[in-house]
Amino acid sequence: MTELLLGQVIHFSGDPLRDGPEAAHHIAQGGVVVADGRIVALGEAAAMRATYPQAQVHDYGAGLISAGFIDAHVHYPQTAIIASWGKRLIDWLNAYTFPEEMRFGDPAYAAQVANTYLDLALDHGTTSMCSYCTIHSESVDAFFTAAEARGMRAFAGKTCMDRNAPEGLRDTPARAYDQSKALLEHWHNRARLSYVITPRFSPTSTPAQLEALGALWAEHPDCLMQTHLSEQVDEIAWVKGLFPEARDYLDTYEAFGLLGPNGLYGHAIHLEPREIDRLIEMDAALIHCPTSNTFIGSGLFDMAHLAPRLRVGLATDTGGGSNFSMLRTMAAAYEIAQLRHNPLHPAQLWWLATGASAKALRVGDRIGNIAAGMEADLIVLDLASTPVIAQRSARADSFWEALFPTIMMADDRAISSVWVNGRKLR
Structure with missing residues (x-):
């Protein structure tokens, strides 16, 4: 079965520690296509819907889709x-x-x-x-x-x-x-x-x-x-x-x-x-x-x-x-x-x-990022998982400013969904 996860998406084209934060990318309304345990494609939600019309859709709204x-x-x-x-x-x-x-x-x-x-x-x-x-x-x-x-x-x-x-x-x-x-x-x-x-x-x-x-x-x-x-x-x-x-x-x-x-x-x-x-x-x-x-x-x-x-x-x-x-x-x-x-x-x-x-761990070609061909270990995060995080992220002027309160203050309540090898476990 082909499945389409919709939400915000974070992925990387390089190493932000060496190449700078510009190596990280955010898609505000994105989609990740998964089949047979692997990531098939990612991109704008509308384009993914059009390209994969038969996919089972999991719409996470404003949830952030990330590599696990x-x-x-x-x-x-x-x-x-x-x-x-x-x-x-x-x-x-x-x-x-x-x-x-x-x-x-x-x-x-x-x-x-x-x-x-x-x-x-x-x-x-x-x-x-x-x-x-x-x-x-x-x-x-x-x-x-x-x-x-x-x-x-x-x-x-x-x-x-x-x-x-x-x-x-x-x-x-x-x-x-x-x-x-x-x-x-x-x-x-x-x-x-x-x-x-x-x-x-x-x-x-x-x-x-x-x-x-x-x-x-x-x-x-x-x-x-x-x-x-x-x-x-x-x-x-x-x-x-x-x-x-x-x-x-x-x-x-x-x-x-x-x-x-x-x-x-x-x-x-x-x-x-x-x-x-x-x-x-x-x-x-x-x-x-x-x-x-x-x-x-x-x-x-x-x-x-x-x-x-x-x-x-x-x-x-x-x-x-x-x-x-x-x-x-x-x-x-x-x-x-x-x-x-x-x-x-x-x-x-x-x-x-x-x-x-x-x-x-020498598996950077398999896990740790969202890219076509990689294993579909994915998580979805709620960037407003508690009242204190919600009120802070609501004032953010950028995606990174909205993400940072979750990094600093969130716990397991922020984890909305967990996918392992293309299978939804949480």
Whole structure:
């Protein structure tokens, strides 16, 4: 069936972070044509109606049709402990994260949390995400099973640790390699799913485990690899003590084959000049997690300096991040940029949560934008979802001024409809 979504439309012809806000485009009365899970065409509503007269019409009025949000770094097993009070990173892991992750060897519990997380994500307009699981294979199976049932494009991997974690959350270099390989062979490129090789971060992996995962990545270079990098200054000091021979934090990955063009490095706040240069040379991607960075007190990501030179995605970092909403995450990214005296335009914020995250995950040719041939992951937003937003947007003199209050103040009430792979789920 061919379907026609009518409303305002936002789409991109380039990267607003590099090309300026002019790379973003708004159609005030637009239409998006969808068939067989893909976007067939977009344009003015009248032209789409005339060209596709047999299409089933979904008229969203003044609703804004956008590519679905893409969350480039989440920990779905932390769903139940989101917004836990008052800890720095290492204390937060020990007090909240590790005790909760111990439960994910139970397939039923893992399935319950996976389904809860994905439903919450979809409620907030997030149609794709890249998630850490736990050391348990059951946690990976639960996540991918739930994502596949919803038709989602999703990325995830077994989180590998063999030191500085509780007994029930440590594996071995051999088991990390063997289980990761088995999961990869079962799930990678099945339906819309992608396996991601996942050492949690250097402090929780011995050199032998990092070497084993580097070897696995070398055998499957088309896979993504995700980890954490330079999130907090005390974490960096910890890494220096654990790896005294390393030039810097990034070198603890590079030395074991875990630096490459398909690498995703979360946080990356306190980078050394050498690290930035090597990340650029390798065409790696950084993932900005602004609500997490403020909630846990990590620091201020340098978007203005890094985004013109590297691929940068945006992420909630659930549950270190304090919200499931990519709208709230955009607002936090704006606030952090303001503190660095480099404000981000609404078009740049929207791009970070859609096309930029897709490019970070190496799927910018498939999702993250509205263009003919792309997969039909779409959301529709109400730009007057609450009285305070409605009264502010009503005074706007431009589309971007009308959109900005939704970025800064909206929540899941702004999400009117969610389409995944051309199928209406919400």
